[in-house]
Amino acid sequence: MYAFLPLVLSAVCGAVALSNSQPQRRRIFLGLSAFFFLVFGVTFNTRLQLTTPESILYEEEQLPSPTKSSPIIVEETQEEEDVEETLPSPDDPPPIEHSPSSTTQESPSSQSPPSTIDVVISEDDGELMLPSSFLSLAPTDKSTTYFAKQADFALQLWNRYQTTDERTKKWRGISKLMETLVFPFVNQSMILDTAVEYFTKLSYSGPQRGYVILMGGHHFRMGNHLVQMIRKIWKSNLPIEIFYLGDSDLPLPQRQYLESIDDQIKVRDLTQLPIWDENFTSLKDAGWSAKPYGVLASSFAEPILMDADTVLLQNPEVIYEEKSYLDTGIMLWHDRVTDTGTKTQNYLRELLKERKISETLGGTKYWTEKQGEHFAESGLVVYNKRRPETLFGLMFVLWMNGKEQRDHTRDFLYGEKETFWLGFELLGFKWHIQPEVGGAMGKLQSGGTHSGMQLKDVGILHFNSSGQPLWFNGGMYVLKSYPRGGLKVDQGWSEKDAWAYHHQGTWGAPRWLIDYDIYQNHRDEVKKDERLAQLIQDSVKVIIQSERDMYKSFPKAAESWKGEFSK
Template sequence: MISLPRSPMVKLAIGLMIVLCLIAFSLQLQPSFRRDEYSSNSSSNSDSRYSQDSFEGRRESRQRTPVPSFKVPDSLLETHDVAIPQDLPPWTQEDTDLLDTTVGYALKLQMLKQEYSKNDDLNGKPDRINMAELARAEKLYKSLWHHVRPIYENLSGRDRDRERILLEMARTRPEIDFFLRLEKRLFPWLHYARQTSFSLMRSYKGRGIVFCAGNGQFEFVVTSIQAIRNRLKSTVPIQVFHMGNYDLSPERQTYLRKLANDIEVVDVTQILDNDYMKLGGWAIKPFAMLASSFEEVMFVDADAYFLQDPVMLFDDPGYKATGALFFYDRTLFAGNDNIMNWLKSVTPIVSSFPPTSRLYRMVSMHEQESGVVLINKKTRFLGMLATCKMNGKWERDLVSYRVFHGDKETFWSGFEMIQEPYAFMRNYGGVIGELREDNDKSVCGAQLHEDHTGRPLWWNGGLYRNKNSGVYRYLEFGYWMTGGGHQKHRERYTNNPEQMQQVLKDLGLRSTDQLQLEPKDAEWDFGESCLLGAPVNKLSRRESILSNGYVDIDRIAQKDGEAFKRGEVVDPTSHNWDAVDA
């Protein structure tokens, strides 16, 4: 047995760090206040962008605070909300030595404990999934992954040869053995015809769009693809993922392959182990992104439509700076602290984002809209894995989807679990469609998202007036309204007296009379899918022609969908898609 370092203090520090899996480290961390970052201090809810004097004063009072190494330019914070992650300790030789001690043995027993197997039925057993322990294990895995990856990359041969050599090395290298076993415990669906995550990561190349569609979403995805190919004239490669022939019929698969150039139809269960994923519904989305051959992947919902070439998002400054770009959902249903409390209980280490989020401030029960998600899997592969973990069969059924509404929040919360950076486009979900019949200052329709310059970019929710309320009349696209979001702290100022006092103190003000607030964001009439309270904007002529032209494409897609339901075989090349009138 290899002995611990002689210094009692070093021995204690290392033992605590590993046994508690970085908990002790996380409790010591206090976020720094920097000009180019948001505050991540969960014990203080004051705005981190007030004044240079406020920043300097806090920096002086916290000189011992660790400074996160991830940085972004000041200009980015004018258009995006950026999650600055906390640095986690790198894996060291002392950590490896400790694995062969009694303390290390106890650690491995705890971290490698299996919550379930392929055939387990965990119905009625929610305690089997300990998300706080999972978060600690993922952070430990992150340090190990960065330690083992260079070893793997320096091996010779094909990936199959590299994996064989790495498994042999694990016999004498306890940290490699621990890494491989921990990876199989955390991400069991990953090892399907492969031995490590590295071989999958090394297979990625290029950039492209991923859709997910079964028979029920077939018509939507046809319209969305044709909108990109034949209206926006984008040549970006497209992959459509499904869960097998029972999910998307072979006839529909053939139709999609013939629909336009450079379209691949992929069965995700042939790439990842569905015995563990047990996919259904929303859960396929992050797994499809992981399984996609693209290094830079943009997921797009089947009923999402663009007003600009989606390829431009790969050049978005928030995406380029962080490797992960998310969009905000609408501001809806304030006042529930269950999600906030759950997140705090499982992620004591957080980035700079959660304290400023609407969920933490109880302004909205919704934060992210997952209709469009961009992830660079070369730089944010670990964040992708952590998001998928939140969508595994038992994790989603017992925890994730009970806390959140489906997959939406699992993206940024997954990145929080493993502490990877990400960016949100700073505008909340707005609306695109038509004026309300009884109020020409209100716009009704689908949920709109803007680019970083404030122009309409894409919308989610399809082409109907209000499908959630059963109104399936096609929209007449002519207007749009922003959902706001550039001022995101007004509600916090006005709703919490204690936080208000902290705001006044930070700004050097004596009373709220001296505090100038920006106008409130627009408000939703959710039942009617209408937004009121911001300026009404007219779509440009080009935007109006595009969006209304998608309706004409959809009419063809709907007819072909009905033909498939009658058992007929349809050939998409029989249509002159380019000649569809706008």
């Protein structure tokens, strides 16, 4: 009779948690519920071992399974039966090495809720399974090393997954009360069956590749430009998912227009998806920090995330063939080098001081010579969610963009862009950023005080691995903050080696300046390219025609600027 007391206590704590509206208390009671159920599970397991054949004890569970290949696991043989384990806390010593294959140092602790992780993915078809999952990361202090402590805790969970055999994983999935999704940004009221069905259907059953755009009404016009370039300039038919943050963020007429372009474009309210815990995410107020949530929520296994003001200079599908992306499952680009302060640099160095710096970060002048304040640019980001390591790292990036976490980094990081790589660096996972820093692209004109040449209407330019212009950030307007300033026709771009510009003190221009004065000794690095000039001109024609069509068919969508294309 007393053997069932932990089960009763677990149920009581679970009921209290579900009825409690305060996130902190709810997590405490969920942790207690999970703890009591683990006690019951271990007790029940011991009794079964004494009375039940092993073939019955570890009977196959009726859970979704990959259809094309076995789950990716690191197999280790356990010679003895499962025994009670004490799970890690943020105060435990960190793993010796921050890598997926390293083992963890574990010590008893009562400060964190019991947690397990089993994220299993078939790399062939990308089907996601969660045989069991774990409760939210235990809270720690908000010191400079806050993220590092949480990364240590997450790594212990990851390493436990990597070194746990399949049989033990199945047994850890015994409790339906513990089957909440990974990390606290996920709505913990979703039981496992619902969660698995949702993520399998939402994230991995549709097309493997596609485009994700987060778009608000303020950038609707530039977002339409991007969609038109994808479809009519580059003839890419990959599906497009557009996310917005509530009805007031993107008005209904504009949503209706975007979905009318073709049946492969879906517009969805990111805040209304049932998977989020709004108390943790506060997505309606997240701004830029909502972007990684769009990556996870997208129905694509390999989403290309783009800002609404991204301008494509090549077919974006070529990114999928980049060797570095194929090797790591991640593709990022550098920000341009600006001399606007040292807050971000100082914060990152303090945060990573106990870490083994990766070759990816340590090989840059940003790290070796402290050049520039901002490191990464998030106008275009690519993740392969079929890779378990990438998916886990992405989830940690989402955690870093929760409301409390955003408040913690507001004084150090410029939005979410550094978290796209920082989460992986903290975990010791592979990631890639193109080695060239952001250049400049704009209309080449005479003038300036140094060489007689200057770029007008500058956008931040990015290159592929072959050194060819791939995309730029800044939109097709002279001033993206004032769209009525007119569409620009770009005719030149600066060459890749922007470090020299920084040394000359010319690369620190604030982002809002639209002119770029070329120094005499860098004059040869500015090239005029007729192909790109023609590409931009063709794009402008397509955009103007689409806006005229919009005004005729969806006048309310173009209400704020309808006078410009009324003829």
